[in-house]
Amino acid sequence: MAKINIDELSEAELIDLNHRIVERLRFLSQMRAHSEMLDFKIGERVTFHPDGYPPLIGIVARYNRKSVHVVTDSGQRWNVAPSLLRRADARERHQATDPKVVRLKRD
Numbered sequence: 001m002a003k004i005n006i007d008e009l010s011e012a013e014l015i016d017l018n019h020r021i022v023e024r025l026r027f028l029s030q031m032r033a034h035s036e037m038l039d040f041k042i043g044e045r046v047t048f049h050p051d052g053y054p055p056l057i058g059i060v061a062r063y064n065r066k067s068v069h070v071v072t073d074s075g076q077r078w079n080v081a082p083s084l085l086r087r088a089d090a091r092e093r094h095q096a097t098d099p100k101v102v103r104l105k106r107d
Contacts, residue, residue: 004017040082042062046087048085050080058070
């Protein structure tokens with residue numbers, strides 16, 4: 001890998017280099033989020049723990065660009081970073097007392 005001597009770059013070249021670095025970092029972040037997202041299937045039961053709330057359990061409804069759309073058992077809708085999700089275990093899957101989301105069976 002060639003080393004870049006930034007002391008020899010002009011201001012315009014430094015600005016261009018900065019923009020290219022920022023875009024590359026965004027791309028890598030999106031790829032990482034996309035990879036984590038694919039660990040969860042739509043319709044799968046997941047749990048997450050948002051700040052200021054008790055742990056929530058819900059169903060993956062769809063994928064967004066950088067997050068996963070989750071509908072909780074109480075009907076709330078959350079966009080959650082895939083890194084904050086984990087699969088709900090068997091105990092959590094049946095824990096909902098009055099779910100407003102009904103899982104449909106596929107034939």
